[in-house]
Amino acid sequence: MASDSCGLEQLVAPYAVDEGVETRLSLGQGWLRRWTTAWRFDGEEVIWALRDLESVPLFRSQLVRRFGWGTRQRHRPGLQFMVSTGRHHGFESLEEQRLLLALDFLRVREVLPQPFRLSFEHSEGRAEHIPDFLVVMADGGRWVLDVRPRALVGDADELKFAATGELTTACGWRYAVVTGWRPHVWSVLDALSAQRRPVDDPLGLQVELLAAAKEPVAFGDLVQATRLPVVARAHALHLIWHGRLAIELAEPLSDATLVSAGARRDA
Structure with a gap:
């Protein structure tokens, strides 16, 4: 999924x-x-x-x-x-x-x-x-x-x-x-929705995240590949919500979740 x-x-x-x-x-x-x-x-x-x-x-x-x-x-x-x-x-x-x-x-x-x-x-x-x-x-x-x-x-x-x-x-x-949701769907969407609104990126962290996700990589390793991993977490969630990065929705979201380039990578 x-x-x-x-x-x-x-x-x-x-x-x-x-x-x-x-x-x-x-x-x-x-x-x-x-x-x-x-x-x-x-x-x-x-x-x-x-x-x-x-x-x-x-x-x-x-x-x-x-x-x-x-x-x-x-x-x-x-x-x-x-x-x-x-x-x-x-x-x-x-x-x-x-x-x-x-x-x-x-x-x-x-x-x-x-x-x-x-x-x-x-x-x-x-x-x-x-x-x-x-x-x-x-x-x-x-x-x-x-x-x-x-x-x-x-x-x-x-x-x-x-x-x-x-x-x-x-x-x-x-x-x-x-009548309900498939396993893990709602908890993952709830977590992603925290960063669904437009966000400013004066440090260019989104560019770094997209570059680091050319091959599937664990979420924790993805944010660690940027200059500011703590700030990059919020930007990573924003990019996943908007389809520029992709994850598997049928699994819980954690640092071990694999992240790859999304279908809307160049949006």
């Missing part, structure tokens, strides 16, 4: 909706017309059928449901700054905040929280679901994401997740339910 070239699907723990749940969805003739999505523009909701979603001006849309703050609520909402977008983005839980940090690491183009309300048909009637995020990746691909700890996923949630999966398949988008 190379840090400079991994994708979202490699970072999150695998999760799949039970196949039996999908049989409860009403996917007969004309379902792309009957299933609808509600988007908000200038404070007003506008309805689009699934068959017409390509015409939605995504970047002009607003939250279809606003976040709430209260003294007795059990979840923790807030705002997370993302270097890749240059803005703050809302989240409703610590799990969602972690996802935003991971998306920032992947250098996404845009993140839209609470983007739309899906209204879909199933064997017992009709239901609605508001996904947590709609994400435009660096390559232009679109992901719809829901965040829910695995232990909290119930039968009603699985039905909504299955319906959202059908929506994204019909649109050519991708969908994931983030």
Whole structure:
């Protein structure tokens, strides 16, 4: 799992909706017309059928449901700054905040929280679901994401997740339910994120680090190869976050971690 070239699907723990749940969805003739999505523009909701979603001006849309703050609520909402977008983005839980940090690491183009309300048909009637995020990746691909700890996923949630999966398949988008992270991913990203913002390098330590990483080298030896190893540690983390150096994300970050030239070495 190379840090400079991994994708979202490699970072999150695998999760799949039970196949039996999908049989409860009403996917007969004309379902792309009957299933609808509600988007908000200038404070007003506008309805689009699934068959017409390509015409939605995504970047002009607003939250279809606003976040709430209260003294007795059990979840923790807030705002997370993302270097890749240059803005703050809302989240409703610590799990969602972690996802935003991971998306920032992947250098996404845009993140839209609470983007739309899906209204879909199933064997017992009709239901609605508001996904947590709609994400435009660096390559232009679109992901719809829901965040829910695995232990909290119930039968009603699985039905909504299955319906959202059908929506994204019909649109050519991708969908994931983030229930957790692969081993060591979150701890490594958390450590790297300390140096994700722009940093000044008046001593030219980044040039020294890039030169020392022409061949794979242990992190401890890499920083020792510079004039100021203590300062170089911060710059090394910054270069790894931005893909100019690369490490293996599936292992703990330590002085023994191998560091190599990243795909964005000359960025």
